[in-house]
Amino acid sequence: MIGDIHQRVTHSTVASLAFFSHSAYVATFEPWDVSHALSDPNWVNAMHEELENFERNHDLVEPPPNCHPIGTKWVFKNKHGENGMVVRNKKEGIDYEEAFAPVARLEAIRILLAFAASKGFKLQQMDVKSAFLNRIIEEEVYVRQPPSFESTKFPDRVYKLRKALYGLKQAPRAWYARLKSFLLKSRFVMGSVDKTLFLLSCGGDTLIVQIYVDDIIFGGSSHTLVSSFAEQMSREFEMSLMGELQFFLGLQIKQGLEGTFVHQAKYTRDILKKFNMGDSKPMTTPMSTKTALHADEDGEVVDQKEFRGMIGSLLYLTATRPDIQFEVCLCARYQASPRTSHRQAVKRIFRYLKFTPELGLWYSSGSSLSLRGFSDADHAGCRIDRKSTSVTCQLLGTSLSSRKQASVALYTTEAAYVAAASCCSQLLWMKATLSDFGLRFGKIPLLVDSTSSISVVKNAVLYSRTKHIDVRFHFLRDHYEKGDIDLVHVVSANQLADIFIKPLELQVEGVDNALIKGEIESQWTGLIALLV
Template identity: 50%
Template sequence: MFAPVARLESIRILLAVAFILGFTLFHMDVKTAFLNGYLHEDIYVAQPKGFEDPVHSTHVYKLRKALYGLKQAPRTWYERLTQYLLHHGYNRGSVDKTLFVKTTGSHVTIAQIYVDDIVFGSTLQKYTDDLVKVMKEEFEMSMVGQLTYFLGLQVKQSAEGYFISQEKYAKNLVKKFDLESCKTPRTPISTSTKVSKDDTGESVDNTVYRSLIGSLLYLTASRPDIMFIVGMCARYQSDPKESHLIAAKRIFKYIKGKIQYGLWYSKDSELSLSAYCDADWAGKIDDRKSTSGGCFFVGKNLVSWLSKKQNSISLSNVEAEYIVAGGCCTQLVWMKQMLLEYGLTQQTMTLYCDNVSAINISKNPVQHSRTKHIDIRHHYIRDLVESMEIELEYIQTDKQLADILTKPLDANRFEIPRSALGIYRIDI
């Protein structure tokens, strides 16, 4: 089974690239998409109730085309769409198989597929109209117009920039969990709060708790400011305690005061790739594993972020920082390949780290006693540094934007990186 689903990171990269290149994005929908696929297997279905053939009541139907409910339906639809676009001069992405790009002279036309939704645009309006015409010739389409709402993300396009938010979704969440009249804290987690397993705490309904966490996880698609604490609370869904529920409700209280916040993509930007990486050494109380954090930019626009617990226990802060730097390098390389699909080449990418020792290890090809215990896969960063694909630069801790993704911060320290990441309220 294969469904053509684009990653949210790919969508955000498309938004950043589209605005910097100066073209408007549009949205269209394929009606009854899964009925367009051709089957390669012999598939039989029973006669539907109420429509049985009285003469041949024991017979079954042999399908000629795909039908909703079949495991093959998403795959066959994607195969037909791919062949059709390739026939009309589009190239399918080698990294993201749901991306189709057509280059005509100095102009580029882009189509990003998400099952039956297509986000598209071109640097020349004529080619945008041509794509719409080509699609309507083969499929029954519903032209939505300029991209304003996609996968729950509200997108506002203007001459100054793009604004991505989930305001409607956030309002519904606050109302759903009856927190409309609560006080609003300045941060989603207090610096004095230590989220842990809490074996002695009182258990709570895990169904309600999982609903809370699931709702918050989807909200992180446009709100990296809550990513760290949501990830922390998500680790205790099997046996949630009262302390975990209190921590999760504080996130909703914070959201209630920042409902209109979202990501701002400015035109005053370049197509250079950069990232910030950080680790909170042994920050997890239960098993003393470190938390990795990273935020990735196209120019000044934030397009990807991560906040996750490391798989192994680091023996030092340097090791924890080195491991997260290696992980961020793989994401940067993936983003570089994505931009290459659009015809945009990158030179040396910059990774900002606030640990001098981790930077020195990445530049030293010699395996000495202090690093021999680090898994070989983490030394991938050395090859990238040596080939000058990635340059590690030192940044002061108070300017480290990834701090917001690895540890609780007080209100002043929290609001500075939040604004630097481009998370605020914009009225368009």
């Protein structure tokens, strides 16, 4: 079997390609087992490619005494592009569970997109083929031969691993160490906060590399520097150059001269179809302003698995859809015991998505890279335990968050103070991360509409207002005194974070759907321009 497959593709063809495009001939189905995969020549080629890497990195040996080899299996998955088309037949030779590797935070990806748009350079993407086969492991590990691909001469032998492999818990970390070592030897500097960020300065030019396991985003101010890095990577690893960054972690990215637009239209349509909401009646807002969700213990119980699946899908969508942030987080509180009223509220969000599937975040090339933060709180807003909801909004990387506070706040001052402390923490992380990009900030303005909470920060003798506040939140005062942040009062009408603690109300004239949709898009385009 192995010999027959080896005759199908020559080694010289693979070796001669430093970079290669995805094959135009790929299977559109996902096999359920090995025999099904062997019926299609495209899957045979994909399996051969994996097996070739496997044999090149491991030795087929007699199993030693008391050897307990790890079982193997084929897992067949198609890799899709932003248009939903299959661009690659992916397969793994080993059962891979419980794998870990340092990965970039979503906020870090958004910061990189905002920075690249402001500086006017295009981001590129590459994929490392068989990434986990590029790191030597120290342990002595044996695995069985892949099913249906056993050697005809030595069917009882096992592979002794020389390099990390899918399924080994140390494999992702080993690959990260291998890549990090290579980049550091290539004069890159690792980010002081984000360990998946690497930067290279050459003269007056800069090259930025962001890694997410085996996906690599890179770009720079010099085309020569970017091309040189691509060639260098191709010499060290087997690379698949994806070209301009367009589709990453479910995010659709459109880079242009005027800026970068990030959206999840494909993902939105996918989840609408998944939960049978594709033919639902569109709604102009994600939740009615009169909606008041509560535990509803007398309501009819609904399928918890389905409800949690809907919430999980929507939570990921908030990465580019701040307009549903509050509504999704509110519904997420009832996952333990969802009722019909809760499911109806979630379906209302889906119907709103049906109406506005292509809204997203806009990073303007003309925006200044200034850093600001907004914080607000809804005191005792949760109807279940009367805990407050903190809302923070950081402007640059368009990082938005909304979460329920861990303790009950006795005063509105305390709730606003805790929210400001949360925003301060995120601003300090962004400040440290942006310092790796060469950006320096003095006092970062943190805009709060609670004058009493600002007084608590600036005046340490307000004991009656502060004695119930947990000590850990007082680092806000500490960083104010250090000059890292500056508490600034903003009137409630201009408090940007306020729109994330209550249902949105659309103010438009007329009932024509096209007019309403246009108004929604114009309002959110204006808002997102402010966020960037």
